[in-house]
Amino acid sequence: MSAQAAGFDYGIEAIGAYVPRSRIHCADRAERLSVPRDTLVSRIGFDTLSVKDSGETTSDLACRAIADLLERCRIDPQRIGCLVVVTQNPDGYGIPPVSAIVHGRMGWPTRVASFDLALGCSGYVYALSLTAGFLQSLGADYGVLVTADPYSKIVDPDDRATALLFGDAATATLLSRQAPWRIGAADFGTSGDHAGSLMLDERRRLRMVGKDVARFCIREVPGSIARALEKNAAALDEVDVVLLHQGSKFIVESIGDALGVPEKTPFLAQDVGNTCCSSIPLVLAPLLSAPSGARTLVLSSFGVGLSWGSTVLRYAPQAAAPAQAQCAPQEQAQTQPQVLAVTA
Template sequence: MIGIRAVASYLPQNRINNLDRQKVFEFEDEFLEKKIGFLSISRKNADEDTSDMCCAAFDQLVRNGGVDPDSVQVVAVCTQNPDYSIPHTAAIVHGKLGLTESCAAFDISLGCSGYTYGLAIIKNFMRGMGFTSGLLFTSDPYSKIIDETNRDTALLFGDAATVTHIGTDPIFALGRFTFGTRGKEYSALICRNGILNMNGRTIFDFSASTIPDDIKEALKLNNLKIDEIHYFLIHQGSKYIVDFIKKRLRLPDEKTPFKAQGYGNTVSSSIPLLLEDVLTDQSAKRVLITGFGVGLSWSTTVLFRQR
C-alpha cells in the first residue's frame, strides 16, 4: 500500500505585519481578523528561490528521520512560481539534494488544489511503476508576483514550502478523490505581466457554491458520513471562506482548524502545513482534505490512518 509516511515544512522567518498596513489599505480590525484572518504574512528571503524552500523543507524531513535520500525514486514539485520557466524546478531540487540519476522528477502546475491533485498523481505514478519511495513538494512563493500596493492580494498570500514522503507502510492511506475544473472562470485568479490579479468576489462565490457539495461527494465516494471524519483540513484561502464552509456543513470548530493567522494563504502548502500536526494525533483516524482555487480547480479526498 502506498500512502503518506511523513510531512515536513519550511516557513520563512520574515513576516509582514498586516496591522501595520491598516492606514495604507484603510480597513477595520474586524475585517482583518474575521474576514481575511491573516495577522501577518510570511515572506521568503530575497536570495531564496522556490527550489531553496523545497530543500529547506527536505532538510527538516531528514532531521525528523523521515527518509533515506538514496531511496527516493521520484520527485514531484507543485508550483506555479518556479525558479525558471525552463528547466522544471523538480530537476533543480533533484540536483541540489544529490538524488540518484535513476530518480524521476517532474513539476505539477497547480495552485490551491495542487496538494490533493499531487497526492493522486504521485500515488498512481508510483503504483504504476512499482516505486516504494517518493517526495511531493509544494512551494509556491507568491511574493514573486504580488503587488504590495494591491489590497486584494497583498494581505493574503504567504510563502512556505512542504514535502510529503510517499511510500509503503504509510501512516495515512489515500481514499478516493474528487476533481473539478471551471475553466471558463480562469481569469478570476491570474498572473498577467508578472503581477497577480484576483477577483475576490468570484473566488468566494465559487468556493461557497462548489466546495460544500464537493465535500459531500467525497464522503459519499468513500462511504463515510460527516460525523465519521475526525478532521476537516480545508485550504486556508481566508478565514471567512473556511468559516463559511464550516457553517454550511455544520462542522465542529474543533474538527475544522484555521491555523494560518501567522503566515497567510500559502497556496498548495496550506493543507500539508495543517496535516503535519495531525500526523502525530492518534485520534485522527479519518481526515478529509480539500483544496480549491486557481483554475478554477478543486479536489477532495479522505486519508485513513493505518498506524
Template sequence: MLGIQSIASYLPKGRVDNLEQADRFETDREFVEQKIGVSSLPRFEAEDSVVSASVSAFKNLCEKESVDPAEIECVVLCTQNPDKGGLPHNSALVHAELGLSEDCACFDIGLGCSGYVYGLSVIQSFMAANGMKKGLLFTCDPYSKILNPEDKNTCLLFGDAGSVTLISDTPRYTLASAKFATKGAGSAALQKNDNLLEMNGRAVFNFALQDVPKQIKHVLENAELTMDSVDIFLLHQGSRFMLENVIKRAGIPAEKAPIRLSSTGNTISSSIPLLLEKELNGNPKTILMSGFGVGLSWATAIYTQVK
C-alpha cells in the same frame, strides 16, 4: 500499498506585519484580523527560492524520519511560480541539491490551491504504475513574486511557504476516496496579468461556497462515511470568512475544521500540508482534505490510517 508516511514544512524568516499593511491601505484592522484572519505573513527574502525552501523542508523531514536519499525514486514539485521561469523544471534543481540518484523520476505540476490533493494522487499513481517505493511531493508557491504592492486584495492575503511529503510503501495513511473538478470558464477570477496577480474575491468566494461543499458531501458518500466518521477536515486556508462559510454550508462540525492562517496567510498548495503536519501529532484515523481556488479547480480526498 502507497501512501503518506510523513510530512514537514518550511516557513521563511521574512515577515510582513499585516496590521501595518492594513494601515497603509487605510483598511480597518479588525476587518483584517476577523474577516481575512491574517495578522502576519511569511515572505521570501532575497536568499529564498522555491528550490531552497524545498531543500529546507526536506532537511526538516529528515529530523523526523530516517530518509535515505539513495532510496528516493520520484520527486514531484507543485508550483505556479518556479525559479528560473520553470526552465529547467525545479524538481530537477531540487534533485541536484539533495544529491539524489540518477535513477529518479522528477517533474513539476502547475496547480495552485488544489495542488496538494492533486499532487498526492499524481505521485502515488505514477509510483504505483512504475513499481516505485519511495517518493517526495514538494509544494512551494511564492505568490510574493507576483503581488502588486498596491493591491490590498492580494497583499493582505498571501504568504510564502514550502512543504514535503514522504510517500512510501510503509505509509501511515492511504487514500480511501477522492474527486477532482475544474471550472475553466471561471479562471479569470484568479489570474496573472502583466506578471502581476489579479483576483476577483467575490467570484472566488461564490465558487467556493457553491461548489466545494457539494464535492465534500459527494466524496463522503462515495466512501460510505458521514461527517461524524471523519476526525479532521483540512480545508484550504483561503481566508477566515471564506472558511467559516464553507464549513457552515457543508455542515462540517466547526471543531473538526481548524482555521490556522493568522501567521501564515494563504500559502496556496502548501496550506493543507501545513495543517496536516500539525494534525498528524493527534493521530487522527480519518482525514478529509479539500483544496480549492485558482483554475478554477477543486479537489477533495479522504485518507485513512493504516491499521
C-alpha cells in the same frame, strides 16, 4: 458507513516544512491600504504573512523543506521513485523545472523521476493522487511531494485584494507503500469559465476578483467533500477534522457552516497567511502523530483554475509495512520560527 478500502496502496509517512522567518504585519499593511480593521480581523483573518528573503529561490524553499523531512525520517535515496514539486512560481522562467534543480542539489540517483506540477491552491490534493498513482505504476518504495509556491514573487503590495492574503512556505511529504495514513479516492473538478477570477496581469502581478472566488469556493467545495466521502464509504460524522485550504478566515468558516460542522473546519494559518499549495500540509503535519487522536481526515483544496480537489485520509497503522522509513514522531512543522518584521 463501513470503512471500505478505497484509494491507493501508498500513504503519508511524514511531512517536513520550511516557513521563512520574516513576517509582514497585516495590521500595518491594512492601515496603509485603508482596509478596515474589522475586515482584516473577521474576514481575512491573518495577523502576519510569512515572506521569503529576496535572495531565496523556490528551489531554496523546496530544499529546506526536504531537509526538515530528512531530519525526521531516515530514507535510502536508492528507494525513492519520484520527486514531484507543485509550483506556479519556479526559479527563473521555469526551465529547467524546479524538480530537476532540487534533484541535482539533493544528489539523488538518476533513476528518480522528477517533474513539476503547475497548480495553485488546489495543488496538494491533486499531487497526492498523482504521486501515489505514479508510485503505484513504478512499484517504487517512496515518493517525495514538495509544495513551494512563493506568491511574494507576484503579489502587488499595493493591491487591496491580494496584499493581505498570501504568505510563503514550502513542505515535503513522504509517501510510502502502505504508510499509516492511507490516501483515499478523490473528487476533482474545474470551473474554467471562471479562470479570469484569479490570474496574472501583463506585468506578472496577481489579480483576483475576491467575491467571485469566494462564491466559487462556497458553491463547489461542500459538494466535492460529499462526493469524496461517498467514494470512500465514509460519513461526515465519523470525520475528526476537515482540513480546508486556508484561503481566508471567511472562506474556511463559510464552508464549515455550509457543511454544518464548523467545529471540524479549523482556521489555523493566522501567523503565516495563505501559503497556496502548502497550506494543507502545514496544518496536516501536527495531526499525523497518533497522540493527536485523529483517525479520519478530509482534505479539500481549491483555487486557481478555478479548480478543486478533495480526498479522505484514514489512519491505519496495522497496514504499515515493516520495512518503512524510520521517522521520528511528527511534531509541529516549522511554522513558528523567530520572526523578523519586514516593511508592510
